[in-house]
Amino acid sequence: MSPHPDGVTLSEFADDALPATAAADVRQHVTSCAECQALVQSLRDVRRAAARLPQLQPRPEVWTRVERAIRAEAAPRRATFRWSWLAAAAALLLAVLAGYTLADLRRQPAAAPSVAATSDDPAAAAQFVEAELRQAEDHYQKAFTKLQQSVNDGKGSLDPQTAATLEQNLAVVDQAISESRAALRAQPTSAPAQASLLESFKSKIALLEDTVALINEMRNGPSLKPKGT
Amino acid sequence: MNRTDDVSPDLVERCQAGDVDAFEELYARHSGRIFSLAARMAGSPETGEDLLQEIFLQAYRKIGGFKGDAAVGTWLYRLALNHCLDFVRSRQAKMDKATGTIDDDRSAALPSRHESPVEKIDLERAVQQLPPGCREAFVLHDIEGYEHREIAKMLGIAEGTSKSQVFKARMKLRALLT
Numbered sequence: 249m250s251p252h253p254d255g256v257t258l259s260e261f262a263d264d265a266l267p268a269t270a271a272a273d274v275r276q277h278v279t280s281c282a283e284c285q286a287l288v289q290s291l292r293d294v295r296r297a298a299a300r301l302p303q304l305q306p307r308p309e310v311w312t313r314v315e316r317a318i319r320a321e322a323a324p325r326r327a328t329f330r331w332s333w334l335a336a337a338a339a340l341l342l343a344v345l346a347g348y349t350l351a352d353l354r355r356q357p358a359a360a361p362s363v364a365a366t367s368d369d370p371a372a373a374a375q376f377v378e379a380e381l382r383q384a385e386d387h388y389q390k391a392f393t394k395l396q397q398s399v400n401d402g403k404g405s406l407d408p409q410t411a412a413t414l415e416q417n418l419a420v421v422d423q424a425i426s427e428s429r430a431a432l433r434a435q436p437t438s439a440p441a442q443a444s445l446l447e448s449f450k451s452k453i454a455l456l457e458d459t460v461a462l463i464n465e466m467r468n469g470p471s472l473k474p475k476g477t
Numbered sequence: 478m479n480r481t482d483d484v485s486p487d488l489v490e491r492c493q494a495g496d497v498d499a500f501e502e503l504y505a506r507h508s509g510r511i512f513s514l515a516a517r518m519a520g521s522p523e524t525g526e527d528l529l530q531e532i533f534l535q536a537y538r539k540i541g542g543f544k545g546d547a548a549v550g551t552w553l554y555r556l557a558l559n560h561c562l563d564f565v566r567s568r569q570a571k572m573d574k575a576t577g578t579i580d581d582d583r584s585a586a587l588p589s590r591h592e593s594p595v596e597k598i599d600l601e602r603a604v605q606q607l608p609p610g611c612r613e614a615f616v617l618h619d620i621e622g623y624e625h626r627e628i629a630k631m632l633g634i635a636e637g638t639s640k641s642q643v644f645k646a647r648m649k650l651r652a653l654l655t
Contacts, residue, residue, distance in 0.1 A: 297600050301620060304509065304512050305508075305512065310508070311501065314529075315497060
């Protein structure tokens with residue numbers, strides 16, 4: 249009797265997957281070897297039983313989980329879209345402001361004309377501008393504090409990705425405010441520097457207001473078509 | 478691999494429009510087949526349910542791009558299979574575990590009498606107990622009906638390895654079932 253074929257060969261033989269010549273050799277051995285015959289039979293039994301395994305059914309609550317996930321998916325998707333738009337708008341605004349400010353700061357001399365700088369006394373004019381801006385900043389700072397509080401209270405309503413985007417965008421605006429302040433310190437009477445700082449304040453206000461609106465929208469729930477309608 | 482798929486184009490269109498009722502109908506028609514694949518590939522019904530949820534959530538995200546080139550059931554099955562394969566690869570990478578403890582010593586697993594014990598016991602549970610590696614090859618070959626060359630490509634292994642894993646799984650099942 250020929251030596252026992254290896255297990256994989258017998259497994260392939262059981263599947264009728266061997267090339268004809270190899271299959272004939274194995275068949276010849278198996279016919280005269282009770283041990284291999286039993287093994288081939290049991291390999292076939294396993295395969296046959298596996299092919300007959302019934303289809304499994306998930307528990308009914310899995311659909312509930314799927315449905316909940318779908319509805320949760322829909323809300324952040326809209327929020328992300330909205331936030332992307334806001335981020336793009338903010339980025340565009342900042343880019344325009346930054347370009348405008350830098351270009352004008354380079355082009356204009358330190359004594360570039362502004363409403364305040366038309367005064368005969370440049371020192372007095374600078375003081376006047378500084379006082380006006382400080383007043384404006386106080387005004388904006390109060391608004392920032394109030395809006396930031398609303399955002400902090402409602403941040404839990406935002407999904408982590410949106411909250412992270414919010415933080416990033418606020419950081420961008422804060423950076424723009426810092427840069428505008430620095431530019432204004434260097435050229436206190438520069439009209440573009442003044443405008444840049446004020447526009448940065450407005451950008452921050454707009455971002456915070458939109459965030460509060462977004463939080464309110466999230467709290468009101470998704471607007472997917474209701475089930476059964 | 479061809480299975481009947483009687484989902485109407487209208488149902489697909491409703492799914493693409495975000496109709497949750499339509500998506501529930503799609504789920505009802507295909508969840509059994511996909512859950513069977515996921516639970517067996519994962520070796521756990523609980524993980525299978527998690528995978529099923531992820532697969533249908535992914536299907537919800539992607540069905541807008543379904544062009545109807547194949548039946549939606551085929552598209553779903555392919556999505557599910559890829560998801561299960563990703564899961565298997567990720568688990569294998571994490572575990573770095575030996576794929577089996579069975580050697581090729583056939584005599585240890587030979588039944589003492591000629592019988593067909595697989596009919597008597599819970600094969601489903603025995604499949605769950607297979608070691609990762611040979612379980613996936615066994616599920617894809619003996620249950621799902623794929624060829625070794627296809628399995629080798631899917632699992633990123635040699636064709637000979639797929640054959641060896643299926644043989645090991647069958648031997649292990651015989652041992653578990655006796």
